Amino acid sequence: MEFFTESDLELLHSYADKEYKGSQRDKQIESELKDTVWAKTKHWGELLATDELKMISRRSVTKQAGKTKRGADGRQRMRKVYRFYTWARLLRPDHDQYGVFFTVGVDGHSKELGWKLDCRRAGTGALNEEQIARFDDYQQKLAPQSKWVGVTMADLEEWDWKRLVKATKQFMAKHAATYEQAIAHVWHGQEPGKNKLARVCWNTLGWQRPSGPVGKSTTATSHESGHVAGFGAEEWLFDYERLIDGYHYGFLQALNSVNEEATHAGRSFNIRLFTRNDATKEYYYVGRLMNAHVLTKQEREKAERVYLRNGWRDDMQQEIVEAGGTGNIEMGSYAPGPFNVRFRPEDVERPDTADGLELIDDISEWTASVRYKLFNDYRKPPVKSKSKEEKGAHVIFKDKPEKRKATRQRQTQGKQIELAGLHDKVQDQLFTWLKQKYAGQTISSEAFIEPYGTRIDVVRKRPDGSLVFYEVKVYPHIKACVREALGQLLEYAHWTSNDLSRELVIVSFHPTTPEVEEYLKKLEVTYKLPLSYLQIPLT
Structure with missing residues (x-):
């Protein structure tokens, strides 16, 4: 394939960040960019790929740039612009989920070929703001040489594929350890994708049985509201009275899928749980399920047979009635069944507070969305302060009592509930x-x-x-x-x-x-x- 030319770089520069309206002219330019500068970038990545580094590249010439103003028909459309850069990523074959990689490509703004160590900053699978900040901090302070290395358009005639590939391979070999250390710094040694965050319905009985409407959503379409079923499927999440071979079988709406085999079935996660009291609008940390196994269809059906045989399914249905609910434990079209996850009670972490809950002051520090979806949990695991441990506990005496702040009203369990059964x-x-x-x-x-x-x-x-x-x-x-x-x-x-x-x-x-x-x-x-x-x- 012909090497990069000044024309390639000029073409990318000319349309960088300009609006793409889908006209015949836009489609012609899009095709030309794909066949030249984008195709050459992909070829560059292919020349760098080895058994230890795989290449990922997509000839995505445009990107979304927010919605347009409403037109005469009242509709909004997604605005597109031409990308100002091309890219191909090089990373370990099993490192897709880490969001850290070597990247090569062309910068249309500066009209340069370049390569660097970078991280996923936008789109599906992007790191969150805290992780991006950790990556940038690490690179700036400990590995500034892994930043962008460029070949200007003025120097382009001195380069060819052989020299370019040699230079980028040397760069990646030099920063192989930097690549691994950046991942460790970004993820704090955690396994990405293993730690998840999920919301559960509100409950005032320790999630051992349905607790009625207090604190639950009143939205007409919500399953837990009196308008639909009057209970949330997570209400038995910590009911350990009905164990099968040491496992508790429960349900998380965040794992609910019409096609239960399509996404998470058969996988295991550490799932941090939070809930919302709809009456007070406050959020609480509930606990964390370690090594929670998402059920396959066969595993779910087997558990259902055990529950039916032991009379447990009827017991759960009666508990719904006693709590004032009207829905059926089978949940119909709402979910494939009353179970989609299992875990051992020994693998459950709960807050050591009077009511088994811990108030979350700012839910936005936990997640950008409070929907019943399964999110990546980016929060760093709590680490005990060595300085406090060394100092030890002590009593502080004061000359006069401080003026007390108004206490926040809390509508929770009131005290920890022992796990019945x-x-x-x-x-x-x-x-x-x-x-x-x-x-x-x-x-x-x-x-x-x-x-x-x-x-x-x-x-x-x-x-x-x-x-x-x-x-x-x-x-x-x-x-x-x-x-x-x-x-x-x-x-x-x-x-x-x-x-x-x-x-x-x-x-x-x-x-x-x-x-x-x-x-x-x-x-x-x-x-x-x-x-x-x-x-x-x-x-």
């Missing part, structure tokens, strides 16, 4: 596990303490006659489990002046954490409390 499951599995581990010792479930009439979830009697008390808690957050169990265990063991047990065990399905272990160790050392934590997995 799951308590009995964990308690039963704890009892079975203890029977196997301590064969020959007396194990009792729901033991009474007389004369108070209080019940202990599980008690183990050692050969020496001493007792071990086990208290089961299944709150959404492990910290809440520890907090609630601690007081009960101390009461069971020592109210009012008794010493019924010298070993107290907090039990839940959550995996333990370094913070929990450190806290219990501190209590043991400081107050001589014989405390420990035991996880009983759900499978």
Whole structure:
């Protein structure tokens, strides 16, 4: 193919950013640009492509530039302009989703051939503003040599394909490490496409069953409004009473698709959830589903058969009626079925707050859209401040009380709700596990303490006659489990002046954490409390 000419660059320059109206003349110019400067750019990329770097190029001569003013017919049309540049991208074969790449092409404004390391700034799959800023900051401070390298039109006659390809290959080889480091800087080491963001319907019962109309949308076309069905499909999202092989089967409208096999089926995501109280117009962080698996049609149908056989589907339908809903759990044309995702309760992260929710001050910092769609979650995972950890907690005394600000009204659950149904499951599995581990010792479930009439979830009697008390808690957050169990265990063991047990065990399905272990160790050392934590997995 003939090398780039001054005519090619002049043609691109002449029409750069000019409006494309689709006239016969425009179509002629479009064809000429495709066959010359765009075709040569693609050829350039093809010469650079290897097994380690794939080339992507589209001869998209025009781009959208906003809507036109309304015409006489009252309609608006999408305005188009000629692109001022051509491009071909070079990137790792499995790096499409990262949005960072080498690019080569022609700049019509400056009339130059050029190459650089760049990122996706617009269009489908573009990075968000924060990521683009991180890329630019990295390139400016740590890799300024990876910016645009140009060949001016005045120097064009000194270049040919051989020299151009050699120069760009040397550039990419020199900045191969820069390319990888830029990706790490932009994505904070996360796997792009794995972390998602989704909205769920409002619920005041901890998403364990339908909670009625309070706080829900009143829009006439909304499924959760009384005009349609009176419930949202996510209302059972944290109902762990009906598990199948350790998995909870739920629904997210953000994953809902008429063609359930077309997009996400069979894939797994980490999905951060938020919700909106329609009554107060406030947004809240609900939690995050780690390793949430999007169901295939076959997986969904299998789960539906189990629910039907166990009577769970009828139970859910009755819960809709009890909450004042009128819709059917099957949801008809609204969704293929009542399930489209599954996850393990152990893989759910919830805020450690009184009501299990965390107020979002500015939803625009989370997402540009609050629709029930699946969005990429670009938020950086929270990292504990080392300086605060090193400094430690302390009490601040003040000479006089500060003037209090008006409190924000919050219409939420009011307090964390223990996960109904799951308590009995964990308690039963704890009892079975203890029977196997301590064969020959007396194990009792729901033991009474007389004369108070209080019940202990599980008690183990050692050969020496001493007792071990086990208290089961299944709150959404492990910290809440520890907090609630601690007081009960101390009461069971020592109210009012008794010493019924010298070993107290907090039990839940959550995996333990370094913070929990450190806290219990501190209590043991400081107050001589014989405390420990035991996880009983759900499978």
